Every structure is written in C-alpha cells, then in structure tokens.
Amino acid sequence: MLSREPKRQYQTIGLKLRSLLEQGDYQVGERLPPEREIAQLYDVNRAVVREALIMLELEELIEIRKGSGIYVIAQPAPRPSNTDEQDGIRDDIGPFEYLQARQLFESQLAELAAIQVTKHDIKAMNQALVSEKQALAEGDTSYDGDKSFHLAIAKATQNSLLEEMLESLWLRRQQSPMWKKLHTHITNHSYRKDWLDDHQKILSAIKMKNAVEAKQAMWQHLENVKQRLFELSDVNDPEFDGYLFSSAPLHNIPTLE
Incomplete structure (x- = not known):
C-alpha cells in the first residue's frame, strides 16, 4: 500500500536523506555519515535513523555493509515536477x-x-x-x-x-x-x-x-x-550505546493497587 503523506517518523528522515541523494550531495560509491551523525543532524534517535536507512535500502538506493558503513549504490530516478514529494512512500511500520x-x-x-x-x-x-x-x-x-x-x-x-x-x-x-x-x-x-x-x-x-x-x-x-x-x-558502531526508540523506563510502569 502506498501513501502520499509520511505517517512514520522514519519516513520523514528517509525522504530527507533521499533528497540529499537527488541533489548529488552523495555520489554512487560514497559512504553516508554514520547513524550517530545523522541522528544528531535531524535531532532524532538512532533507531529512527536505522529505520530510515532500511527504507532507502528497500528502494535499492543504499547498501548497508556490516563493519564498513552505508554506501550509495544508486541515485533516485528523476520524478515529474508535479509529483508530490511524499508520493510513493510504502506504508510500513518501522x-x-x-x-x-x-x-x-x-x-x-x-x-x-x-x-x-x-x-x-x-x-x-x-x-x-x-x-x-x-x-x-x-x-x-x-x-x-x-x-x-x-x-x-x-x-x-x-x-x-x-x-x-x-x-x-x-x-x-x-x-x-x-x-x-x-x-x-x-x-x-x-x-x-x-x-x-x-x-x-x-x-x-x-x-x-x-x-x-x-x-x-x-x-x-x-x-x-x-x-x-x-x-x-x-x-557502524560495535560499541552499542543503548540509544533506542524512546520508551518509559521499567520503574515507571504503573502497578496494581
């Protein structure tokens, strides 16, 4: 199912990264910045960035190489000028x-x-x-x-x-x-x-x-x-830092009276 509007946070970040590829900021064969830097750039956590990269990987625009990084393998195909920027996003939960x-x-x-x-x-x-x-x-x-x-x-x-x-x-x-x-x-x-x-x-x-x-x-x-x-x-980072999707800590779980 395709959606014209990004419902998910990762889709918004994925579109921004795709835009960088369209503008030629990163050429085929070049490596994208590490997840941590992308997360800081867009003020999101790394799990959202991970999901955005999976989105681009499914579009066959990037390749994620274990222990090496994220590489551009194709540039997005040109789209008609009257195409909505969010058109063609596959609606899938991260x-x-x-x-x-x-x-x-x-x-x-x-x-x-x-x-x-x-x-x-x-x-x-x-x-x-x-x-x-x-x-x-x-x-x-x-x-x-x-x-x-x-x-x-x-x-x-x-x-x-x-x-x-x-x-x-x-x-x-x-x-x-x-x-x-x-x-x-x-x-x-x-x-x-x-x-x-x-x-x-x-x-x-x-x-x-x-x-x-x-x-x-x-x-x-x-x-x-x-x-x-x-x-x-x-x-990117074998030293996992636990920087995950925001969630309430265990001690904040309500308990039965």
Whole structure:
C-alpha cells in the first residue's frame, strides 16, 4: 500500500536523506555519515535513523555493509515536477516502533492474563515453550514457538478482541518488508536462547497469578528484544550505546493497587 503523506517518523528522515541523494550531495560509491551523525543532524534517535536507512535500502538506493558503513549504490530516478514529494512512500511500520507498540500492549496483556489465567492456558504456554526449545535445539530459527507463547498469553486474558489484536500485530510483522530487511543483517541467532529465559520468567509470574511481576517481566522481555536486535543490526558502531526508540523506563510502569 502506498501513501502520499509520511505517517512514520522514519519516513520523514528517509525522504530527507533521499533528497540529499537527488541533489548529488552523495555520489554512487560514497559512504553516508554514520547513524550517530545523522541522528544528531535531524535531532532524532538512532533507531529512527536505522529505520530510515532500511527504507532507502528497500528502494535499492543504499547498501548497508556490516563493519564498513552505508554506501550509495544508486541515485533516485528523476520524478515529474508535479509529483508530490511524499508520493510513493510504502506504508510500513518501522521494526523498532513496532516493538515499542508491542511492549506497551503486551505488558498489559500479561498483567490481565495473570488475573484471568486457567489451567488450560498454563498448559498451552508450557507446550509453546517446549516447542520453542525443541526448535532452537534443532537449529530452527522460525518464530512459531515464540508466536504461540505470546498468543497463549493473549488468550489467557479471556478477551477474544485482545487476542485478535495481537494476532494482527504478528501478521503485520510477517508481512513487513522493513522487518525482513532488518533481519538480513542478523546472522547470529544464539540470542534467541536468552528469550527462552525471559519467557520462563513471564510464565512463572503468570502461574503465581502475580499481575505486577507478569507485567514487568513482559515489559523487560520486549525491551531486551529491542536492544538485542538493535545491537545485532548495527553496522557502524560495535560499541552499542543503548540509544533506542524512546520508551518509559521499567520503574515507571504503573502497578496494581
């Protein structure tokens, strides 16, 4: 789906970078400034810049080379003068914005699930964890077990609309070119084992019907996911500085009275 107006912050930055290429500020073969400098130039965080670069990469204007930098491989094709500047933007959510939305939404789901959970729900979560462990042991890097675990938590809320909303978020990720392109820069999947520990903490809190701990465990899990994916997809700076999509710190999560 194409949109005439940039809905996302990364699209606005992507258009500004594309404009620099159109004006010839950077020629084919030249390297763009590091993400940190681009972030400072436009006063945004590095996750937004990362998403903007993925946008240009999908347009085959730049190439992101691990350990080397970001290189211009083509200049944007000339567009008619009557073409709107924002015309032709593919409407896709950025991967870090997507994860932030899940973090806010799913921490609430885990809280409610801890209150509403049944023995059948616990069994489904356990089965999902077993499947996830087995898949990783066999070298399967699909997200089927991960997805089943998160959806089992949504089902445990006993609210079918919440379950459908989470399913739609997973479907959006599966169909997202931005998400797929991010993962082309990630070759080491050993980090997935850490997520199993996170899932176990979430499950333990839900089993104990501790809503506050369940909410915090889910929040921290998705914070870990954000940071790990950002770190693993970083091409410029091996010293990850945690400069992520702005999100409320863990200690600011509201708790049940």
